[in-house]
Amino acid sequence: xxxxxxxxxxxxxxxxxxxxxxxxxxxxxxxxxxxxxxxxxxxxxxxxxxxxxxxxxxxxxxxxxxxxxxxxxxxxxxxxxxxxxxxxxxxxxxxxxxxxxxxxxxxxxxxxxxxxxxxxxxxxxxxxxxxxxxxxxxxxxxxxxxxxxxxxxxxxxxxxxxxxxxxxxxxxxxxxxxxxxxxxxxxxxxxxxxxxxxxxxxxxxxxxxxxxxxxxxxxxxxxxxxxxxxxxxxxxxxxxxxxxxxxxxxxxxxxxxxxxxxxxxxxxxxxxxxxxxxxxxxxxxxxxxxxxxxxxxxxxxxxxxxxxxxxxxxxxxxxxxxxxxxxxxxxxxxxxxxxxxxxxxxxxxxxxxxxxxxxxxxxxxxxxxxxxxxxxxxxxxxxxxxxxxxxxxxxxxxxxxxxxxxxxxxxxxxxxxxxxxxxxxxxxxxxxxxxxxxxxxxxxxxxxxxxxxxxxxxxxxxxxxxxxxxxxxxxxxxxxxxxxxxxxxxxxxxxxxxxxxxxxxxxxxxxxxxxxxxxxxxxxxxxxxx
Amino acid sequence: xxxxxxxxxxxxxxxxxxxxxxxxxxxxxxxxxxxxxxxxxxxxxxxxxxxxxxxxxxxxxxxxxxxxxxxxxxxxxxxxxxxxxxxxxxxxxxxxxxxxxxxxxxxxxxxxxxxxxxxxxxxxxxxxxxxxxxxxxxxxxxxxxxxxxxxxxxxxxxxxxxxxxxxxxxxxxxxxxxxxxxxxxxxxxxxxxxxxxxxxxxxxxxxxxxxxxxxxxxxxxxxxxxxxxxxxxxxxxxxxxxxxxxxxxxxxxxxx
Numbered sequence: 001x002x003x004x005x006x007x008x009x010x011x012x013x014x015x016x017x018x019x020x021x022x023x024x025x026x027x028x029x030x031x032x033x034x035x036x037x038x039x040x041x042x043x044x045x046x047x048x049x050x051x052x053x054x055x056x057x058x059x060x061x062x063x064x065x066x067x068x069x070x071x072x073x074x075x076x077x078x079x080x081x082x083x084x085x086x087x088x089x090x091x092x093x094x095x096x097x098x099x100x101x102x103x104x105x106x107x108x109x110x111x112x113x114x115x116x117x118x119x120x121x122x123x124x125x126x127x128x129x130x131x132x133x134x135x136x137x138x139x140x141x142x143x144x145x146x147x148x149x150x151x152x153x154x155x156x157x158x159x160x161x162x163x164x165x166x167x168x169x170x171x172x173x174x175x176x177x178x179x180x181x182x183x184x185x186x187x188x189x190x191x192x193x194x195x196x197x198x199x200x201x202x203x204x205x206x207x208x209x210x211x212x213x214x215x216x217x218x219x220x221x222x223x224x225x226x227x228x229x230x231x232x233x234x235x236x237x238x239x240x241x242x243x244x245x246x247x248x249x250x251x252x253x254x255x256x257x258x259x260x261x262x263x264x265x266x267x268x269x270x271x272x273x274x275x276x277x278x279x280x281x282x283x284x285x286x287x288x289x290x291x292x293x294x295x296x297x298x299x300x301x302x303x304x305x306x307x308x309x310x311x312x313x314x315x316x317x318x319x320x321x322x323x324x325x326x327x328x329x330x331x332x333x334x335x336x337x338x339x340x341x342x343x344x345x346x347x348x349x350x351x352x353x354x355x356x357x358x359x360x361x362x363x364x365x366x367x368x369x370x371x372x373x374x375x376x377x378x379x380x381x382x383x384x385x386x387x388x389x390x391x392x393x394x395x396x397x398x399x400x401x402x403x404x405x406x407x408x409x410x411x412x413x414x415x416x417x418x419x420x421x422x423x424x425x426x427x428x429x430x431x432x433x434x435x436x437x438x439x440x441x442x443x444x445x446x447x448x449x450x451x452x453x454x455x456x457x458x459x460x461x462x463x464x465x466x467x468x469x470x471x472x473x474x475x476x477x478x479x480x481x482x483x484x485x486x487x488x489x490x491x492x493x494x495x496x497x498x499x500x501x502x503x504x505x506x507x508x509x510x511x512x513x514x515x516x517x518x519x520x521x522x523x524x525x526x527x528x529x530x
Numbered sequence: 531x532x533x534x535x536x537x538x539x540x541x542x543x544x545x546x547x548x549x550x551x552x553x554x555x556x557x558x559x560x561x562x563x564x565x566x567x568x569x570x571x572x573x574x575x576x577x578x579x580x581x582x583x584x585x586x587x588x589x590x591x592x593x594x595x596x597x598x599x600x601x602x603x604x605x606x607x608x609x610x611x612x613x614x615x616x617x618x619x620x621x622x623x624x625x626x627x628x629x630x631x632x633x634x635x636x637x638x639x640x641x642x643x644x645x646x647x648x649x650x651x652x653x654x655x656x657x658x659x660x661x662x663x664x665x666x667x668x669x670x671x672x673x674x675x676x677x678x679x680x681x682x683x684x685x686x687x688x689x690x691x692x693x694x695x696x697x698x699x700x701x702x703x704x705x706x707x708x709x710x711x712x713x714x715x716x717x718x719x720x721x722x723x724x725x726x727x728x729x730x731x732x733x734x735x736x737x738x739x740x741x742x743x744x745x746x747x748x749x750x751x752x753x754x755x756x757x758x759x760x761x762x763x764x765x766x767x768x769x770x771x772x773x774x775x776x777x778x779x780x781x782x783x784x785x786x
Contacts, residue, residue, distance in 0.1 A: 100587070323586070326613035327540070330633035334546035352633050 032072040035079040036063055042086050052089060056082055057196050081387050104323065112174050112280060120180065122154070123291030126187075139167045148195030155196075156203055157179040164226050171204070171214045173255060174277065179284040180219040186232075186242050186289070193229075197222025213256045220256075221249035225285075235295045236300070239286060246285030250278030289455020322359055325351060353377045367514075368437075368444070369403040372396075375413050375435065382420050389430025393476035397438045403512040405444065408488050410507035415448045416476045422451025423505055431504070443492075443509045451504035485511070532643075532650060533560035533577055536570040536613065538584040538594070543632065543727060547563060547611070550639040560654050565772050566590025570598055580607040582630075585618055593618065595727060600661035601689070607649065607657055609642055614723055625663035629721055630758060657750035662687065670718060672726030679707055692727055697769055698740040710763050733779045735759060735771040744783050 017067030038058050048056065057471065059082050066075035155177040171177070201223075221223065228245035232238035243339055247259045254274030262270055329352045338344035354377040357370070366374075379392050418493020436447040464482055485493040492512045498504040534557055538544045546616045560578045565587050567712035573581065581716050585592035590611060601603040610622055610629035622629045628645060630638055668674045676731050677690050697706045698720065705723070718726070722738060735741050747762045749771060757771035771779060 036737040060647065326632050327543075330546070330613065331542045333633040334542040337546055342603060347634055349633055354632075356614075356631070 029070075029072055029296030030077050032079070035076065035083065036060075036067055039063070039079055039082050039086065042083070042090075046086070046090060046093075048089070049436060094378070095476035107125075108173070113173065115179075116284060116287050118158075118176070119288045120291050123288040124295065126288075127292040129293030142402065144188040144191035145195060147192040148184055149182035149496040151180050151188070152196045152199035152203070155171065155200055159203075171257075174280045174284075175217070175285070177204075177218055178249055178253050179246065179281050179288070181218045181221035182225035182242070182246050182281070182285045183288055185222045185227070185369050186238070186245060186285070188226070189230065190226045193222035193224075194219075194224075213260070217249075217253040220252045224249045224252070230241065236296050239289055239293060242289040243282050243286040246282030247278045248282075249285075250274075250281035252278060253281065316360045322355070323356065333495070347381065350377045350380045354381060365406045366409045367403065368398075368405050368407055371407060371409065371412055372403075372435075372437075375416050378413060378416065379420075379433070380433075383490075384418075386424065386430060390424055391430075391432035393432055393434040395434065395438075397436075398444070399439065402439055402444065402513060404515050407444070407511055407513070408484055411481055411485065411511070412446055412448070414481060415509070418477065419448050419450040419452065419505065419507070423450035423454070426453040439513075440510075442512060446509045446511070447506060449504065449506045450511075453499050454503050454505055455499045457500055459499060486511070532557045532579045534558070534579045535569065535576075535581045535606070537566070537581060537587070537595070537640070539564050539587045540584075543584070543611075547639070550634055550636055551582070551643065553577055554640065554643045566592070569595055571713060573599070578606045579650055579759040580609060582609050582611055585610055585612045585615055593668055593674060595678065596661055597665050597668070597689070600658065600665045603658070605658055605661060607646060607647070608661065618668075618674060619698065621671065621673070623665060623692065623733045624667050625660050627664055628661055636732055661768045665689070666717065669726075670722065673782060677707060677716055677718070679716040681712070682712060684694040690714065692731070693742070693744070694768065695742055696745045696763055697735075697742060698723060698732075699769075700738040708767070730782065733782050734775050735779055736775060737772070739769050739771075741769060741779070743779070746779075746783065749779070749783070 020160045039056075043053075043060060051404050052270070057477065058076055063075045063078040063082065066072075066078065079486045131171045158176045158180075161320070163410075181193065181196050184196035188195070197219035200218040204211075204214045204218065204245055228248075230237065232241050251274055254277040257271050258265070258270055319450050322494050329348050336342070354374065357374040357377070377396075383390050383392060412435075416433065419433045424433060432453040434449040436445075436449065438445050460478065463478060482495050485495055488513055494508070496508045497505065498508075534551055536547050536551070536559065537545050538547070541564075546561065546566075548559055551559060561572045563572050566631050566678045567590055569581065569583070570590075572578070583592045583595060592612075596608055596610075598607065605663060608627065610618070610627065611634075612618060612629060613632040619629060628642055630642055638747065665674065665676075666678055669676055669678050675692065677692055677695070678687060679690065680687050690707065690709065694709050696710070697708050698716065699706050699708065700720055705720055707714045707716045716762050718722070719736075720738070720740060723732070726733065727740075731743055732740050732744055741759060741761075745762045747760045747766070750758050750760070752758055755773050757773075757776055758773050762767065
């Protein structure tokens with residue numbers, strides 16, 4: 001490489017010497033005529049571009065005229081210039097060609113990317129709406145046929161894009177139909193794969209009768225897809241199998257298309273084309289499947305999470321062992337009778353009621369009456385604990401009909417519990433809790449007021465904003481109530497706190513009840529005992 | 531006077547209920563039974579108008595007692611007692627049968643007794659229908675190890691023990707249970723049967739067949755790759771076993 005620069009330098013020097021040495025000598029007639037001929041043939045051979053034709057042709061004809069007038073010197077200088085410029089044009093041309101070539105390749109790459117995007121989108125649609133989680137083993141024959149017919153229809157539609165774009169199917173290169181046939185085989189089993197393969201082969205035969213290579217390629221792709229998909233039970237884990245099926249289909253496709261021209265191209269070119277095709281088509285199939293498996297994975301994760309929560313709840317319930325608990329309470333209740341303790345018995349029955357209500361909470365809503373009786377049971381038990389320190393005031397000003405309104409569960413009770421725990425319990429002298437219900441313009445207004453310890457005025461605002469507060473176990477409850485109210489009713493419900501240290505707390509909840517709020521599960525109809 | 535039988539395996543629970551029932555002047559206690567068998571004996575031997583029947587008892591449980599009573603022409607009224615059995619509670623609601631929860635609330639017991647008195651004033655045989663409806667509900671939910679069916683052209687309901695069944699077959703959307711004594715139309719679907727029956731006892735052998743594994747005598751291969759099962763009954767009935775289900779049965783029978 002070190003010698004390259006001096007060599008070039010010498011060449012240029014030599015070139016200049018030749019150029020500058022020649023004009024000195026006189027120009028012969030033959031020389032001028034041969035140059036003229038050369039210029040004419042060159043300009044014809046090069047298929048000059050339009051603007052170049054206008055640039056060169058007048059000058060060449062000028063030189064011709066000069067030759068006719070035996071003005072060889074003038075002709076020579078003109079022709080020298082023309083030849084030099086023609087040479088320049090010729091030197092520049094390969095670059096142009098190369099760049100055109102590059103542009104074409106860029107377009108092909110872009111086309112492949114577009115097909116990949118289309119495949120990803122198809123995967124999304126398939127994963128979401130076509131219940132891909134049921135493999136063909138479960139969907140049975142009609143499902144497989146559906147896959148075959150739908151897949152090949154889609155492939156036919158896609159081939160029209162290429163036909164309208166290039167006026168020619170692009171079956172010699174990255175072929176979306178081959179990829180779709182593999183996918184049909186993978187998801188639709190033997191029926192899906194061979195069905196789609198035959199349908200597409202028929203389409204190709206119809207479009208290009210007499211050429212068996214292209215129909216064979218799709219049919220083989222369908223069979224390969226089915227073959228590699230036959231053992232895959234879990235579509236989430238099938239990524240490698242479909243990748244292999246796609247690559248094999250690509251190799252088969254490449255060999256079918258390029259092997260007939262093995263004499264015209266080099267072995268390297270052949271291997272490169274086949275390998276590249278295999279990678280592209282395998283990748284296309286894998287893109288589709290990875291999107292589907294991503295969706296399925298996400299679905300599965302969500303289902304598992306839900307299941308997990310459910311089992312956790314069941315587990316908690318089981319830990320409480322309600323059966324044992326209620327039987328035990330029944331025994332204690334009987335002993336209370338024996339030992340003549342009606343007060344204890346009453347409390348035990350309330351406790352049982354309270355517990356049963358807590359356990360029954362499988363639905364997200366309850367009637368107002370159920371919720372209030374739950375609260376009353378709770379207050380009854382707390383009253384027994386605190387005796388005179390806790391006074392309960394009930395003010396219910398609502399119509400009979402309103403008692404049947406459905407409200408979200410555990411909205412009011414935690415607020416009452418907070419009033420007792422953080423208001424009254426903290427105050428040595430005790431205090432009262434007032435539960436006030438009233439109806440106003442289609443809404444239920446619930447007020448829970450206590451004259452207990454209270455908090456600083458902005459305490460609840462800060463808490464709702466999510467700031468840390470010192471009172472343990474209060475934040476989550478109140479925030480949770482706030483969240484649920486907003487989720488159920490949007491802006492129609494409200495939760496307002498008013499408090500001051502030493503002056504108690506007033507919580508006002510407004511819940512719309514005019515709006516129908518159906519229970520999540522229609523409960524079995526009540527019966528008459530006749 | 532209404533004669534009431536109390537059935538519960540816990541003495542204190544019986545004592546409490548006894549007291550609550552006697553608080554009503556119109557009621558008297560016909561007896562107290564500690565288990566299902568004793569309860570059935572007492573109901574047969576004495577005159578009983580109504581039974582407070584606990585569900586969870588050792589041996590024969592309350593639901594099984596009710597299932598027995600459903601076969602009687604004039605069963606006594608039944609009021610179930612349970613601590614916490616949501617499935618059973620749902621079944622009671624569906625068949626309009628009253629139940630009380632433990633621990634017993636005096637008001638609730640009083641209410642149940644008042645209803646009972648009203649109902650007994652107008653005597654009718656329709657309570658048996660409710661018991662039958664309850665039995666059907668329980669069978670469907672797999673809470674009774676029993677099957678309900680009827681013969682063709684007859685409305686008479688027959689309750690059978692699944693262990694006695696040789697095999698089930700679906701024919702034209704009806705499910706038949708085959709016993710040594712003949713065939714019976716069952717009200718459940720094959721899928722429901724698969725869910726409720728003991729999977730160690732019954733195995734699917736074909737799209738339309740469910741076989742009692744204990745009644746299989748031999749399994750013979752056919753040329754098609756399917757099999758044929760010969761059963762232990764007197765007729766040596768043969769039923770098909772398709773390739774698809776052969777694996778499961780093979781595992782249950784311990785290979786062949």
